[in-house]
Amino acid sequence: MVTEWDEHRSRTKYLSIRDKVLHYPRLLIASSSPLLQENNSPALELFLTSAKDLRDAIVHANPGWTAGTVDAPKIARFMHLDHAYCGRVIDSAVSVVSEIAGKLQQPKSIFWLQNRLPDGTFDESVFE
Numbered sequence: 001m002v003t004e005w006d007e008h009r010s011r012t013k014y015l016s017i018r019d020k021v022l023h024y025p026r027l028l029i030a031s032s033s034p035l036l037q038e039n040n041s042p043a044l045e046l047f048l049t050s051a052k053d054l055r056d057a058i059v060h061a062n063p064g065w066t067a068g069t070v071d072a073p074k075i076a077r078f079m080h081l082d083h084a085y086c087g088r089v090i091d092s093a094v095s096v097v098s099e100i101a102g103k104l105q106q107p108k109s110i111f112w113l114q115n116r117l118p119d120g121t122f123d124e125s126v127f128e
Contacts (some may be wrong), residue, residue: 002027017055018048025100034105036096051089052076087107087120 001023006013015023021044022034029035038045057078094115101110112127 017052021048021096021100025104028104036099041096041099043092043099046088046092047096050085051092054085054089055083083120087116091116 001015004012004014022037025035026033030114036044038048048124094113097110097113099108101107114123116122
């Protein structure tokens with residue numbers, strides 16, 4: 001799973017971001033079930049829905065897009081971004097990483113990760 005290789009077919013087998021978030025932490029501690037799931041982590045639910053839609057709109061953008069194509073919902077999502085929505089997406093990603101570190105009992109391993117300040121920005125040290 002970690003190598004994203006299908007040994008039976010001798011080819012790459014890419015995992016979804018959902019599979020990675022659910023199973024990589026589980027594998028680290030040899031757990032039989034995921035440490036986080038959408039039903040026990042609102043941040044993960046947001047990250048795997050709205051945040052993933054935003055990510056897909058950026059990463060899988062079609063440069064030849066025209067109105068009415070299958071990419072229309074992705075483009076619409078990207079074109080209607082606002083500061084508050086982007087903030088929620090960022091906060092969900094930070095929360096998911098923090099929750100995983102907590103479940104792994106390794107909170108100090110993400111010493112570099114910071115939440116946004118009350119005004120919505122990050123401390124200047126984030127950019128050093």
